[in-house]
Amino acid sequence: QSVLTQPPSVSAAPGQKVTISCSGSSSNIGNNYVSWYQQLPGSAPQLLIYDNNERPSGIPDRFSGSKSGTSATLDITGLQTGDEADYYCGTWDSSLSAEVFGGGTKLTVL
Amino acid sequence: QLQLQESGPGLVKPSETLSLTCTVSGGSISSGSYYWGWIRQPPGKGLEWIGSIYYSGSTYYNPSLKSRVTISVDTSKNQFSLKLSSVTAADTAVYYCARHFWWELLTYFDYWGQGTLVTVSS
Numbered sequence: 001q002s003v004l005t006q007p008p009s010v011s012a013a014p015g016q017k018v019t020i021s022c023s024g025s026s027s028n029i030g031n032n033y034v035s036w037y038q039q040l041p042g043s044a045p046q047l048l049i050y051d052n053n054e055r056p057s058g059i060p061d062r063f064s065g066s067k068s069g070t071s072a073t074l075d076i077t078g079l080q081t082g083d084e085a086d087y088y089c090g091t092w093d094s095s096l097s098a099e100v101f102g103g104g105t106k107l108t109v110l
Numbered sequence: 111q112l113q114l115q116e117s118g119p120g121l122v123k124p125s126e127t128l129s130l131t132c133t134v135s136g137g138s139i140s141s142g143s144y145y146w147g148w149i150r151q152p153p154g155k156g157l158e159w160i161g162s163i164y165y166s167g168s169t170y171y172n173p174s175l176k177s178r179v180t181i182s183v184d185t186s187k188n189q190f191s192l193k194l195s196s197v198t199a200a201d202t203a204v205y206y207c208a209r210h211f212w213w214e215l216l217t218y219f220d221y222w223g224q225g226t227l228v229t230v231s232s
Contacts, residue, residue, distance in 0.1 A: 002156060035218035037157075044206055044225050045149075045157065050218040088157055092217050098172045099147075099159035099217055 003028060004089055004102035011108040012079055020074040020105045022089030028100060030070040032092045036063075039086045039104075048087075049074065081109050112137040114207050114223035122201075122230050128194040132207030132223060139188045140165040146190045147210035147219060148181060150203040158203075162210045163190055197230045204228075 005023040012018040024030065034052050037045035047056050049065035052072065064075045072089055089102040118130035132146070139146060147162035161171035163181045171179050180193040194201060204227050208219040 032215045033217070037219070044222040045219070046222070047218060047220045050211070050220070051216055056220060090157070090218070092215060094215075096173060097170075098174070099162075101157040101159070104156045 002103040003093055003096070003100040004091070006087075006089060006102035006105045008103070009106045009108065011110055013110050014079050014081060016079050017075060017077045018079060018107060020076075020087050020089075020107070022072045022074070022102050024070050024072075024091065026070060027095035028070075028091045028093040029067065029072055031094060034065065034067050034072040035090045036065055036072075036074045037088045037090065038083075039088065041085070045088065076107070079109050083107060084109050112209065112221045114209065114221060116205060116207050116223045116226040118226060118228070120227060120229060122197055122228060123232050124198055124230055125196055128192070128197050128201060128205075128228055128230075130192045130205055130207075130226065130228070132190050132192075134188045134190075134209075139183065139190065140185050143211065143213065145170075145210040145212045146183065147208050148192045149206045149208060149219065149222075150201075151206070151225070152200075152203040160192065160194075160205075162212065199230050202228065202230045 036049040039045045052067040053065045062077045086104045093100045113135045115133045122128045145162040148160040163169045178195045183190040204225040206225045207223045209221040
């Protein structure tokens with residue numbers, strides 16, 4: 001049971017937009033910064049978003065993040081088949097004194 | 111380009127100690143603003159933070175694993191290491207090392223190793 005709650009799976013057609021949610025509490029998302037990671041099949045996770053909505057260099061602007069209250073969202077526009085991957089949210093939990101992750105969301109591009 | 115590489119045994123017996131090393135290249139482990147962390151992922155499951163270390167030796171561990179975890183750093187070799195004691199089958203996972211940016215409430219892992227599978231079995 002993960003501290004952060006994500007939908008197990010989402011799907012959309014190529015070219016469409018998908019939103020992945022990440023729900024937490026005041027001890028984590030509500031008062032700390034959220035990051036997002038993409039894990040392609042058989043690969044290590046890669047940082048997609050940090051500081052709620054900042055993209056590292058090299059990450060396309062098709063990927064965007066936002067946060068409101070105790071929830072965060074990752075939006076992916078212009079979906080490509082290469083975007084099929086597992087996506088994880090992460091943040092610091094001040095009550096647990098630990099970095100925590102969501103359970104992951106598997107994106108299928110139909 | 112910063113690169114991280116995990117190394118260590120792929121098979122560990124139950125009750126023994128798992129030991130892994132992460133070698134950092136393309137940058138210094140002693141650079142400020144960054145911690146160096148370990149994250150694991152059981153087969154088919156999500157990510158779990160194990161702990162992180164600063165080049166000075168300051169450590170932070172996941173409370174759920176703290177009693178069994180030791181992370182150390184060797185700045186002369188640009189390496190940091192993980193020891194997890196009294197392992198069971200539940201510790202079977204892919205273990206990743208990563209650079210951990212950590213400033214007050216802003217934390218994230220921006221460079222990751224490729225990961226190494228450690229299986230706990232007799």
